[in-house]
Amino acid sequence: MNRYVLTLRCPDQPGIVRAFADGVVEVKGNIVDSQQYTDPDTGTFCLRAEFDSPESSAEAVRRTLVDALAGFDPIIGLRDADHRRRMLVMVSKFDHCLVDLLYRHRTGELQVDIPVIVSNHPDLAPIAEQAGIEFVHVPVTKETKAQAEADLLALVERHRIDFVVLARYMQVLSDDLCGRLSGRVINIHHSFLPGFKGAKPYHQAHARGVKLIGATGHYVTADLDEGPIIEQDVHRVSHAYTADQLVALGRDVERTVLSRAVRRHAEDRVLLVGARTVVFA
């Protein structure tokens, strides 16, 4: 038996589940997990399902399901569960998120392939080397930014990359690049109550005496620090934490939240609906 993962979005109307179920029966499949949600604001039907089928051709399964659902104007994603997403990681000088992603990759918790790590600084090359992953240094200056983004797109192309993770990559992507990779770039951003803009956010948080520091993992849109939220978490702090200790704790929150966001994306658990995400457990 072969396990398949399906995602489906379409305007809601009666009969979708039956049409989907018909398609699964046609490939002699058995649905082992399924979660559905209809977004009340947009009327978008969202489905994620895993099913087993004796049919070994993912392409054949896809065609059957596309036919079965043809009347519903659907956006369908189908993946053989053994097929791992290909992920490109971008970093600058901070290593905590990269180290965490690589550790989870090594233990098998994160079922992705990581063919290449890209950075605008050479500092983290040894970590990539140690993990046996190609490291590409693409410096970015105001003058070379366009070329750097072209280089990145070429790498995405050459390595057949499914999605890009900004693991504390300290450069803003151009609107054009955000558009081309829409829904395929995940970023991690520190988050506080209340929010802070500008430089040295942990020092601002310290000056303000916040009792919680947090992080948000989200898809990248033109505004680097916004975009549809995938995962968030916070950690409790007290007045006794220095700004440096907030930074250290922030590393913990950031790496945890980013890894969770990446895992959910890699497992096709995140469906974009307008400015919101539907995240199936």
Next chain:
Amino acid sequence: MNRYVLTLRCPDQPGIVRAFADGVVEVKGNIVDSQQYTDPDTGTFCLRAEFDSPESSAEAVRRTLVDALAGFDPIIGLRDADHRRRMLVMVSKFDHCLVDLLYRHRTGELQVDIPVIVSNHPDLAPIAEQAGIEFVHVPVTKETKAQAEADLLALVERHRIDFVVLARYMQVLSDDLCGRLSGRVINIHHSFLPGFKGAKPYHQAHARGVKLIGATGHYVTADLDEGPIIEQDVHRVSHAYTADQLVALGRDVERTVLSRAVRRHAEDRVLLVGARTVVFA
């Protein structure tokens, strides 16, 4: 349109989702929410779905679905979403869980009917009175325990009670009563790491210097403090908490966890599978 909530458990096999979808189409229904999970240990297929249908007779809808799923040996629950579960609350002298349940009932967060509150002590009668709910004092001694349980069953019968909540009811139910109300009685129990047996658990927890205190909401089985877990939570404490402060904080955790467990049960989100629960979000 009428909204229905369906729960379904049966041995897993191909075709269940299609049969269910066929049944929904037959009543001209539209599925607006659906969650499915197959328990790998027992091979039990579990489904919770909400759907809209122009058919106003719940009985007619039920019959259609029972027919559609007849081949799968299913356990089916169907409820008109407007039909509120009827809940009997049992208390002793502690009021924190009762007060919390009544508050959530009043705000509409907890969509149940509460026709009667039963206690082995008269202390909380004023709280019931103030909420306009009948209060029945059923004293329990070793000699009268059998009679008291018979009285309780009579109240369950007379008020057509769907489920019973032990809101810090400090009496152990007999095995016989547990059996008769199996899967229909919810209890709240303090919980610690490590666990403690015997009297004054918060004082034991204090002596042991635990850093977390918690509570578990669960279905009642013959062992009062065990049974399938519905919900758990913890609260962080420090050495500086006195045993009395642990008790006060314990009240917060207990009432929150019990209310969450009750709400999920009342919304048909909890499916029992062997010794485990499947809790749909």
Next chain:
Amino acid sequence: MNRYVLTLRCPDQPGIVRAFADGVVEVKGNIVDSQQYTDPDTGTFCLRAEFDSPESSAEAVRRTLVDALAGFDPIIGLRDADHRRRMLVMVSKFDHCLVDLLYRHRTGELQVDIPVIVSNHPDLAPIAEQAGIEFVHVPVTKETKAQAEADLLALVERHRIDFVVLARYMQVLSDDLCGRLSGRVINIHHSFLPGFKGAKPYHQAHARGVKLIGATGHYVTADLDEGPIIEQDVHRVSHAYTADQLVALGRDVERTVLSRAVRRHAEDRVLLVGARTVVFA
């Protein structure tokens, strides 16, 4: 023996702890709890201590300590631990925070006196009545706002109020009033990552798909939703929560955070240092 609670703020320099300890010895006291913190940004020494003394006159103890510490330009607070702070609660129409404060007051968890509840609407009068607390209806319109604030100050005066709690009081206080009651007014405010301005914040949070909703308890400054933070907490949510369910959950977070902030203030655990609070456990 009498238990006293002391708070002390002064510019940091050597010898403060010895001077304090000398003063305690002079009143034959024994320090049972003490926490100290020096704010690195402002160089402010902060101390909270509890000590027992056979001296039964708080005034005598205060004079001794003021003398002992005279050389350090201190701000000293001294309270007989049996002396309960007097708290005025302001509400509008939402009752969840008020109900929670009154419940904790009744159980003895919140050791304060509540002589009066003030509201710009009559709706919550029955709750006050049931708790046996005077309820004063002070309507606020653009024209009567100055008079309403004068009435409030008169109530503060007449009831010898130590501090004011805005338990979802939906009116902005004037800068003048904020100034007069500086450091003595506590507010609760919903909080999100990222933050939202304007009306219907929970609906905005829903539209944005946040995964955490939170609340901040803080001292009131001219900007109602800012001011030194006392306590914060969050609760995890998912896409499946409706805006109304977010509001319901928000009630839970708000009441919990406000009650914790109030308790810490009432126990003299919160020391203001510039825009930050030092909160001793």
Next chain:
Amino acid sequence: MNRYVLTLRCPDQPGIVRAFADGVVEVKGNIVDSQQYTDPDTGTFCLRAEFDSPESSAEAVRRTLVDALAGFDPIIGLRDADHRRRMLVMVSKFDHCLVDLLYRHRTGELQVDIPVIVSNHPDLAPIAEQAGIEFVHVPVTKETKAQAEADLLALVERHRIDFVVLARYMQVLSDDLCGRLSGRVINIHHSFLPGFKGAKPYHQAHARGVKLIGATGHYVTADLDEGPIIEQDVHRVSHAYTADQLVALGRDVERTVLSRAVRRHAEDRVLLVGARTVVFA
């Protein structure tokens, strides 16, 4: 100026803080942080303080404080804040706790020296090598256990080890070794509500349908899984987690809790009082 960290435990009585403050004044010191707690059950006074002094000899400072406090039968610890504790890490085959400790060591978050890593298996030698730390393989069988513990004690001696961390070291220490290193060995242990004994605890937790999995960091006593608790935390799970996913999540909780426990111990924030710990923030 030199920063010193003092810990002090003694039977509670009036005058301790003054005597301590006198000693600090004698070395021209300034107390920058101080936390005190008197355990009500045992009447034990506990103090942790940081102070600055122009005196550069820790030995001279210690003698002054010992003299100043001589009348109180104290247990005094004094450390130059620049003096890093020396920590020996023991592992078996699981690497998640070791990797996390080494990462925090590298970033400076964990201010300790790690001269040697000891294991009963050779598997993790490459991780030690990569970190530039000596790795000693000390196999343990029933026959060689006494010799292995003698080897360990010799390493503790030779490397002047302050404390030992069992980072998922899967061997029970003998009562004799526990006694010799009492209060100087930290272990990490999975924890659940309710607790489970015996093999494969995460699989038991899965079968029981727990909604929280946790970990406890504690000092080792003769019972490996008990002993005074330093730190605990939990992570929320659902029915949908497989036993393997619980194990993966357990790694996250274990490594986080162990690292926090180790940091607090290394910073002299943990004072043992009977079976409890006092953990100063």
